Amino acid sequence: xxxxxxxxxxxxxxxxxxxxxxxxxxxxxxxxxxxxxxxxxxxxxxxxxxxxxxxxxxxxxxxxxxxxxxxxxxxxxxxxxxxxxxxxxxxxxxxxxxxxxxxxxxxxxxxxxxxxxxxxxxxxxxxxxxxxxxxxxxxxxxxxxxxxxxxxxxxxxxxxxxxxxxxxxxxxxxxxxxx
Amino acid sequence: xxxxxxxxxxxxxxxxxxxxxxxxxxxxxxxxxxxxxxxxxxxxxxxxxxxxxxxxxxxxxxxxxxxxxxxxxxxxxxxxxxxxxxxxxxxxxxxxxxxxxxxxxxxxxxxxxxxxxxxxxxxxxxxxxxxxxxxxxxxxxxxxxxxxxxxxxxxxxxxxxxxxxxxxxxxxxxxxxxxxxxxxxxxxxxxxxxxxxxxxxxxxxxxxxxxxxxxxxxxxxxxxxxxxxxxxxxxxxxxxxxxxxxxxxxxxxxxxxxxxxxxxxxxxxxxxxxxxxxxxxxxxxxxxxxxxxxxxxxxxxxxxxxxxxxxxxxxxxxxxxxxxxxxxx
Numbered sequence: 001x002x003x004x005x006x007x008x009x010x011x012x013x014x015x016x017x018x019x020x021x022x023x024x025x026x027x028x029x030x031x032x033x034x035x036x037x038x039x040x041x042x043x044x045x046x047x048x049x050x051x052x053x054x055x056x057x058x059x060x061x062x063x064x065x066x067x068x069x070x071x072x073x074x075x076x077x078x079x080x081x082x083x084x085x086x087x088x089x090x091x092x093x094x095x096x097x098x099x100x101x102x103x104x105x106x107x108x109x110x111x112x113x114x115x116x117x118x119x120x121x122x123x124x125x126x127x128x129x130x131x132x133x134x135x136x137x138x139x140x141x142x143x144x145x146x147x148x149x150x151x152x153x154x155x156x157x158x159x160x161x162x163x164x165x166x167x168x169x170x171x172x173x174x175x176x177x178x179x
Numbered sequence: 180x181x182x183x184x185x186x187x188x189x190x191x192x193x194x195x196x197x198x199x200x201x202x203x204x205x206x207x208x209x210x211x212x213x214x215x216x217x218x219x220x221x222x223x224x225x226x227x228x229x230x231x232x233x234x235x236x237x238x239x240x241x242x243x244x245x246x247x248x249x250x251x252x253x254x255x256x257x258x259x260x261x262x263x264x265x266x267x268x269x270x271x272x273x274x275x276x277x278x279x280x281x282x283x284x285x286x287x288x289x290x291x292x293x294x295x296x297x298x299x300x301x302x303x304x305x306x307x308x309x310x311x312x313x314x315x316x317x318x319x320x321x322x323x324x325x326x327x328x329x330x331x332x333x334x335x336x337x338x339x340x341x342x343x344x345x346x347x348x349x350x351x352x353x354x355x356x357x358x359x360x361x362x363x364x365x366x367x368x369x370x371x372x373x374x375x376x377x378x379x380x381x382x383x384x385x386x387x388x389x390x391x392x393x394x395x396x397x398x399x400x401x402x403x404x405x406x407x408x409x410x411x412x413x414x415x416x417x418x419x420x421x422x423x424x425x426x427x428x429x430x431x432x433x434x435x436x437x438x439x440x441x442x443x444x445x446x447x448x449x450x451x452x453x454x455x456x457x458x459x460x461x462x463x464x465x466x467x468x469x470x471x472x473x474x475x476x477x478x479x480x481x482x483x484x485x486x487x488x489x490x491x492x493x494x495x496x497x498x499x500x501x502x503x504x505x506x507x508x
Contacts, residue, residue, distance in 0.1 A: 111459070112458055115456075
């Protein structure tokens, strides 16, 4: 009887030993000297995405605008919410590795302006004014200006486009053509 | 059977034999089972078991989605940068599959999971390393990790091993130790934010928009599995002073870097999926442009110089890095 118990416990002990060995990499683990360095390096090597949460109020509209005045007020609010180049310069590396949220949000807002024009063509002249203004603002990040220029192009004929007397650099136009 | 190895079985031994058998079953039961839960394979990708059910579902659908991309519908620039034999979603899936094998969740912590398999390991191109700009990326701050979306772990671990001349392995639940013998070992960590970034204070990108966004990130990270010697990992460079992201190392000098690859993928998808809502489409266009301005900067000049035709004429048209990976994947 005693032999039976000893035998059983021995087997359980060996089993636990095997289990422990496997969970610790099956062989005696070699301590990784530079593990902390590895973590550091992981960060250094910038395989990261990050984004920025901005606390300020950002306008979002999905419904129709009842008047040009209301639409204009919305576009002014949208313009005011766009980040500036200087704003982006203050972002940390982690916040710009991937497109900052504020840029994606600007894209959403420009899409809402565009959608408003699709739904209500009476607003197109105001919309064109807004997109033109946005494309020409030198303090805005180029990706926002290029997106505005692309939308401006959508709502204007070529001749109108020339008559708009745009102050938009080739760089902005070239970038917009990548869409 | 009365004889085993010429020994006569004594009936009184039977209880002891049964006890020992039980012990052996316990040994093999514990020993053969892995140390944690087992993940699943989707389209050849290993999904770590610690993803939530919803995250696993999204990833599964994302990978299946790639196969639904119609043939002959992709942008020629995308086909060129991915060096694909033809234009099909299946080939994009294959391209990612060559570079990414393990998808790991935020809970995956490298601490106590990296081991030295072999000291003084003989690496390919032992004296050639990527050139890192010293920039803000050298500062490590845990608090900033909250917004991190994805990491290509294996190319960094490979680089670390190469620098220390040790062959390293990473223990992955359900898989055991995976030897990192190439940047293409392909371990991509996806943070929780990767799955939720589409939520913008009251506005959600539609389902397809979210999917394209996630896939563009997966493609970006997969690109970091490429390269050898100085191009190893296709690491980024510091953006020039005139750039909107000046002094941050979030730009690519090459024309086939991670940012341009994902930008071209998004552009192709936007052309194919014209049915996206204008708002979602516009958000993806903003991301596309934001990626694009970080690409191929060796041939881009400051805005004030760029308008000069003489300088533009001297700009090289191709600045590709060799994507051939080091080692054995």
